[in-house]
Amino acid sequence: MDTDGLRLFVLAAEKLNISAAGRELGLAPAVAGARLAKLENAVGADLLHRSTRKVSLSLEGAEFLPYAREILAQEDAGRAALGMGQATPRGTLRFTAPSTFAQLYIAPILPDFLARYPELTLDMRLSDTVFDLIEGSFDLAIRNSALADTSLKGRKLADDNRVLCASPAYLEKHGVPRHPDDLGQHQLIAFKNQVARPLIGPHGQNMVFDPAQSGCRLIVDDGLTHKRVTMAGAGISMNSLWSVAAELASGELVQVLPDYKLADRSVIWLVYPKSNVLSLKVRVFMDFLIERIGKTPGWQRG
DSSP states (O other), X not given: OOHHHHHHHHHHHHHTOHHHHHHHTXXXXXXXXXXXXXXXXXXXXXXXXXXXXXXXXXXXXXXXHHXXXXXXXXXHHHHHHTTOSOSSOOEEEEEEEOHHHIIIIIGGGHHHHHHHOTTEEEEEEEOSSOOXXXXXTOSEEEEOSOOOOTTXXXXXXXEOOEEEEEOHHXXXXXXXXXXXXXXXXXXXXXXXXXXXXXXXXXXXOEEEEOGGGTTOOEEESOHHHHHHHHHTTSOEEEEEHHHHHHHHHHTSSEEESTTSEEOSOOEEEEEEETTSOOOHHHHHHHHHHIIIIISSOGGGOO
């Protein structure tokens, strides 16, 4: 298959502009159009819909795009193995991460990354919704849950320790729980999946924190809202330490049951599709995040 045509198609799909994609590859508009038509003829499908006003991906094009990216990644990896690879990473890197984590820890360091790699473009999707990496054509994602998906590979970014928190006003009004059994008498806030978490007591006792079994009255699907309603006094919630470290330090939140450790060994992962070759652009972004976040996580300093 003509990889030059594939490269043009991937660029055109990203830009939704065939002429602009062609210019980036040094092709005149007529040549770019002819090369794309040749690729479509080879695969037997219209990959892009064209009109006088816009270009859009066809259904077939959306299905074919992840495979086109993979073929190009394989080619780049082969060239690199022969010493022919690009010395400078370039192109577009599609990345997804939880919104709250990205706002706190990734957004502040992005200018340094873009300055270090001026030929890279980041296309980011920041949401607490977990996107399918393969269907969404993502190169890399941050996940702070177990890697249950066997189609993905992961590299550890940092530990994801969890703590129970409440506002001082809530504890003053409702009292301070001294034992996990006391939580049944409190208002609990849960994240959308309400997963039960193992607790280890101060003497090694095995217990469980299970909001679904404790009369949970508030369920949210957004990490920042989860923290904000806790700060507002709506109840007791479980949070990642990275999310609430500043509020615990300032006293806006108080750790609840500090002698009982949430022991599910959660990890923040950098994940990518197992079928993908780890391209240079993905590798340098992973290395950068580990260098700036993972070596000494900000929420564990000082």
